[in-house]
Amino acid sequence: MPYYVSRGSVPKKRHIVHRSPSGALFHEEHISRHGFSDIYTNAYHIHPPTRVTRLGGFDPQQIVRKGEALHRHHHLKTFQFAAQSDFISGRQALLFNSDCLISTVHPVSNTERFYRNAHADEMFFVRRGQGTLVSPMGRLAFQAGDYLVIPGGTLFQLYFEGLPAELLVLEANGLIETPRRYRNAHGQLLEHAPFCERDLRVPEWMEPIDARGEFEIVVKTRDGWQTMFVQHHPFDLVGWDGYYYPWAFDIREFAPIVGKVHQPPPVHQTFQAPGLVVCSFCPRLFDFHEEAIPAPYNHSNVDSDEVLYYFEGDFMSRRGISPGSITLHPAGLPHGPHPGLYEGSIGKKETREYAVMIDTFRPLHVAQTAMQVDDARYPYSWLE
Numbered sequence: 001m002p003y004y005v006s007r008g009s010v011p012k013k014r015h016i017v018h019r020s021p022s023g024a025l026f027h028e029e030h031i032s033r034h035g036f037s038d039i040y041t042n043a044y045h046i047h048p049p050t051r052v053t054r055l056g057g058f059d060p061q062q063i064v065r066k067g068e069a070l071h072r073h074h075h076l077k078t079f080q081f082a083a084q085s086d087f088i089s090g091r092q093a094l095l096f097n098s099d100c101l102i103s104t105v106h107p108v109s110n111t112e113r114f115y116r117n118a119h120a121d122e123m124f125f126v127r128r129g130q131g132t133l134v135s136p137m138g139r140l141a142f143q144a145g146d147y148l149v150i151p152g153g154t155l156f157q158l159y160f161e162g163l164p165a166e167l168l169v170l171e172a173n174g175l176i177e178t179p180r181r182y183r184n185a186h187g188q189l190l191e192h193a194p195f196c197e198r199d200l201r202v203p204e205w206m207e208p209i210d211a212r213g214e215f216e217i218v219v220k221t222r223d224g225w226q227t228m229f230v231q232h233h234p235f236d237l238v239g240w241d242g243y244y245y246p247w248a249f250d251i252r253e254f255a256p257i258v259g260k261v262h263q264p265p266p267v268h269q270t271f272q273a274p275g276l277v278v279c280s281f282c283p284r285l286f287d288f289h290e291e292a293i294p295a296p297y298n299h300s301n302v303d304s305d306e307v308l309y310y311f312e313g314d315f316m317s318r319r320g321i322s323p324g325s326i327t328l329h330p331a332g333l334p335h336g337p338h339p340g341l342y343e344g345s346i347g348k349k350e351t352r353e354y355a356v357m358i359d360t361f362r363p364l365h366v367a368q369t370a371m372q373v374d375d376a377r378y379p380y381s382w383l384e
């Protein structure tokens, strides 16, 4: 999505003959959004990407809502989840609504399976681990602190060096993109944006793999996982160009916007998607008014449910939070700094916190899985 990229060999025009040196015709695949009317990529395969040899099973995903009916704040200690399985099957579904599903995954093994989300854009935030995201468009190295954004319909694999890893996963039912207000009419990130195109990493070219066999693909739909097998290695692109590809952004490259007094959460916005925003809280100097209160005021963010995933450092307005904690502050309930931290922040010069926030505009449901790591005392944590 970030900008136009071209890799490998593409013909002079779209939809014309493109042949190998031996004369074999390459097979074009057009990958696009919104009925051929939004961003797209044209990719050139050695073999048609359509040759399914065998359908495997369909594994349904049933996300059960939490049993209790209480409308309350939650602190989910996701670091307590045991590491299991791989980045596809090891996910713990935590929070969801009609726009998104938020999970964590702590894989213990790599998988040779190829994976594609049929509908949702996926965003990973890597809290622990490093490795390579491999897609037909190329390789993208990642490490802790990276956001990985994989547009829906894109086949990919994640290879980890050193496991287990720990990641936050956002499945968004629409394009995950940079905030519209930070882009000019040509799509370029504006001068006042907290990051720019230089900070966005795009796939490195990888030579096509021309191999025949039986290659397992897992396609995630809204209802579960469909397994199928294709005849040729799916990473057989001789070239591609366009705007549709996986990309990465290191949270440490986010340049926070600071002010004379406390700046509201929108200054931390990093991405947008239908029905939600993603924000990055990063180390920054505090406000420079002589009587400024750096900690946030108590707030009722009407129309939003706020999800925070803590990555690193001391979070300035919270106690009892560890890296890997998720807090959910739902609409209708004010929240703010924990006792002592509001007044205690006066005179402080900087914060060293890193956290990822997802604010949804529709209410989130809490999954039963989340209750396995829920801190039932959290709603009372604002008492002296």
Ligand SMILES: [Fe+2]
Pocket: 299, 301, 306, 329, 335
């Ligand atoms: Fe908040």
